[in-house]
Amino acid sequence: MMGPRVGLLVLALALAVGLLSLVREPDVSVNDATTRVGDGAYDLEPLVSPSLTGWPLKVVTKVITASPFGPLILRLLINDMGLHMVREFAAQLPRLTPMYYPMIRIKNDEKAAIAAETLSDLELAMVQEGIPSKESSAAGYFTAYDYRRAYLAGHMDPSRAMEAVIRGVERLDPHLRMFSAFDKEDVRTQAQASAARWKAGEPLSVLDGVPVTIKDMIEVKGQPLTNGGTVVEIPDRDDEIVRRLRAKGAIILGLTVMPEGGVTPLGYNAHLDGTFNPYNVTRYSGGSSSGCAVAVASGISPICIGFDGGGSIRVPSAMSGVFGLATGFGRIPFDLGLALTTIKSGPIAASSADVAVAYAILAEDPDPEHFYAQLYDGGNGGMPPATLAGVSQTDRLDGVRIGVYWDHFRDADPEIVRSCEDALGALEALGATIVNVTIPHLRIMSMAHASKILTEFAMLWDLPYSSGNVTMEANTLITIAIGKTLTANEILAGERVRHWATDMIRGLYAEHRLDAIMSPSTGVRVPAIPADSRKIGESNNPLVLQVMKYIFTANLLGMPGMAVPVGYDSDGLPLSAHMLGLHWHEHRIMRLSFALEKHHLKRRAPPKENFFNLREELKL
Numbered sequence: 053m054m055g056p057r058v059g060l061l062v063l064a065l066a067l068a069v070g071l072l073s074l075v076r077e078p079d080v081s082v083n084d085a086t087t088r089v090g091d092g093a094y095d096l097e098p099l100v101s102p103s104l105t106g107w108p109l110k111v112v113t114k115v116i117t118a119s120p121f122g123p124l125i126l127r128l129l130i131n132d133m134g135l136h137m138v139r140e141f142a143a144q145l146p147r148l149t150p151m152y153y154p155m156i157r158i159k160n161d162e163k164a165a166i167a168a169e170t171l172s173d174l175e176l177a178m179v180q181e182g183i184p185s186k187e188s189s190a191a192g193y194f195t196a197y198d199y200r201r202a203y204l205a206g207h208m209d210p211s212r213a214m215e216a217v218i219r220g221v222e223r224l225d226p227h228l229r230m231f232s233a234f235d236k237e238d239v240r241t242q243a244q245a246s247a248a249r250w251k252a253g254e255p256l257s258v259l260d261g262v263p264v265t266i267k268d269m270i271e272v273k274g275q276p277l278t279n280g281g282t283v284v285e286i287p288d289r290d291d292e293i294v295r296r297l298r299a300k301g302a303i304i305l306g307l308t309v310m311p312e313g314g315v316t317p318l319g320y321n322a323h324l325d326g327t328f329n330p331y332n333v334t335r336y337s338g339g340s341s342s343g344c345a346v347a348v349a350s351g352i353s354p355i356c357i358g359f360d361g362g363g364s365i366r367v368p369s370a371m372s373g374v375f376g377l378a379t380g381f382g383r384i385p386f387d388l389g390l391a392l393t394t395i396k397s398g399p400i401a402a403s404s405a406d407v408a409v410a411y412a413i414l415a416e417d418p419d420p421e422h423f424y425a426q427l428y429d430g431g432n433g434g435m436p437p438a439t440l441a442g443v444s445q446t447d448r449l450d451g452v453r454i455g456v457y458w459d460h461f462r463d464a465d466p467e468i469v470r471s472c473e474d475a476l477g478a479l480e481a482l483g484a485t486i487v488n489v490t491i492p493h494l495r496i497m498s499m500a501h502a503s504k505i506l507t508e509f510a511m512l513w514d515l516p517y518s519s520g521n522v523t524m525e526a527n528t529l530i531t532i533a534i535g536k537t538l539t540a541n542e543i544l545a546g547e548r549v550r551h552w553a554t555d556m557i558r559g560l561y562a563e564h565r566l567d568a569i570m571s572p573s574t575g576v577r578v579p580a581i582p583a584d585s586r587k588i589g590e591s592n593n594p595l596v597l598q599v600m601k602y603i604f605t606a607n608l609l610g611m612p613g614m615a616v617p618v619g620y621d622s623d624g625l626p627l628s629a630h631m632l633g634l635h636w637h638e639h640r641i642m643r644l645s646f647a648l649e650k651h652h653l654k655r656r657a658p659p660k661e662n663f664f665n666l667r668e669e670l671k672l
């Protein structure tokens with residue numbers, strides 16, 4: 053309990069702060085539509101805001117969530133973030149409607165052009181047979197294709213393979229804490245069924261018998277679902293994602309750890325004390341699909357399916373040295389998570405080829421009755437088709453155009469910048485053209501993203517928060533409290549910015565005929581976990597902003613984005629480049645990932661200690 057003196061001090065502070073904390077109004081002198089807030093120069097400055105761990109975080113959380121001064125302190129924090137600038141900016145866009153969903157309906161001729169891109173034999177084979185990823189396999193990862201080849205050759209059957217994988221989980225999970233639910237018997241039952249199909253010569257697809265892990269916010273029938281929190285539900289049905297995977301024979305290996313509600317891209321869950329980075333267990337794994345990326349990085353499953361509302365697929369992929377595709381908004385149908393307009397699903401995988409196969413399986417045949425298809429056009433002709441056209445054409449990249457906003461690209465740790473510049477150079481050497489672009493008002497866009505994701509998060513957690521009877525991490529409580537405090541004006545202004553930014557960025561892609569905009573995936577190298585955040589967690593918005601500075605655009609605007617490993621830093625931790633793609637053009641950024649994997653990523657190295665090597669385990 054707080055001593056009376058500490059209590060008084062906090063009260064006095066809260067009073068002082070509180071008296072200054074009214075909603076900060078827009079600057080009314082900024083009303084000339086030609087001089088939008090700032091001049092459009094690079095403006096993603098570091099955030100100056102307190103970071104807290106340990107007991108100070110506990111005290112502040114108490115004051116914020118359970119004292120009359122809470123709302124005033126929250127308002128001060130929100131003012132500090134600069135939300136008034138979003139309102140100033142939005143006020144200068146009188147003709148633009150607020151955009152609620154970032155669902156982009158494209159013209160029929162564009163849709164027809166995507167549909168007309170035909171698959172090469174190799175791309176077709178990738179979906180039907182799997183394709184080798186020689187690069188990843190040679191590095192020691194056991195890809196979905198490696199599983200298939202070993203099953204086809206009779207070197208192992210799914211039951212023997214899963215017994216080995218179970219041993220791998222039992223060996224590594226105590227150090228890495230990647231699984232929130234892992235049911236050996238259920239895995240064995242699925243493996244037996246797959247083994248029977250293989251024996252009969254009737255595997256269901258390239259994924260038959262391949263272990264796939266699932267983020268703990270996607271329903272798997274009978275497996276405890278926690279969304280990273282303390283309330284456990286046992287779903288009586290599979291999510292559409294899981295249904296699609298099972299229909300292809302994939303083995304659902306288990307559910308993977310995520311931070312509570314997916315609230316932080318650092319990836320740590322204080323209730324479960326994990327996940328840890330397999331390259332160095334004193335570091336964050338990145339999140340929020342933390343256990344998901346680590347299950348892939350540690351060799352346990354070649355593919356994991358995550359969700360990404362603010363980098364949650366791409367950030368942990370980047371920090372764990374694997375590939376992660378956050379698809380465009382609405383591309384992959386799912387049942388839970390529809391309430392967040394920033395969220396999309398996608399695969400995290402050990403190779404570009406495994407990303408492509410999982411993508412093709414999850415995104416094929418949009419269900420015309422699904423909410424996303426209805427949102428697109430109510431089933432009148434359907435969404436633009438998902439295709440892998442061109443992804444395997446990597447020996448030359450002539451005609452491929454990659455945008456770079458150098459001020460943004462170079463605003464990261466020097467080792468990250470150098471490594472991403474090398475990767476860009478490799479693409480250029482293959483014939484790609486680099487185009488200088490400018491993306492104005494990133495700061496305002498990042499605040500618009502924050503206003504959306506924070507308020508939608510607060511909506512989802514409204515009742516558990518208000519009831520006060522659910523144990524939550526301090527950082528979750530503060531995040532919900534901030535989301536509840538944002539005003540309707542701020543949220544609607546953010547939606548107007550979403551509309552403006554969508555037009556602006558689509559204009560850039562059209563003007564320069566871009567296939568992708570490339571940047572680093574994160575602004576900082578893999579951070580260490582502060583010792584005193586192990587029990588209580590960490591609230592560190594400046595760090596979070598540095599982690600998210602390249603990836604939020606894809607969430608605010610519903611565009612696909614992909615994290616691609618490009619090397620390792622001087623501490624041996626992974627480095628990653630980010631490819632931002634145009635709506636409905638996932639295949640264009642996947643092609644760049646294939647090219648980098650094949651021609652650039654020469655020294656791919658799985659974690660030395662925390663790695664499960666199926667080849668060695670089964671002496672294949």
Ligand SMILES: *[C@@H]1O[C@H](CO)[C@@H](O)[C@H](O)[C@H]1NC(C)=O
Binds near residue numbers: 458488
């Ligand atoms: C693109 O930007 C880079 C870095 O600022 C600069 O060196 C280069 O000259 C620019 N290229 C063009 C064509 O403007």
Ligand SMILES: *[C@@H]1O[C@H](CO)[C@@H](O)[C@H](O)[C@H]1NC(C)=O
Binds near residue numbers: 283519521522
């Ligand atoms: C919390 O309280 C609400 C409303 O009283 C109740 O419906 C819910 O079941 C409670 N949750 C827990 C975890 O006790």
Ligand SMILES: *[C@@H]1O[C@H](CO)[C@@H](O)[C@H](O)[C@H]1NC(C)=O
Binds near residue numbers: 332333579623
């Ligand atoms: C792991 O990271 C910590 C910093 O978090 C560092 O002190 C330590 O030397 C690293 N360990 C290895 C084996 O590199």
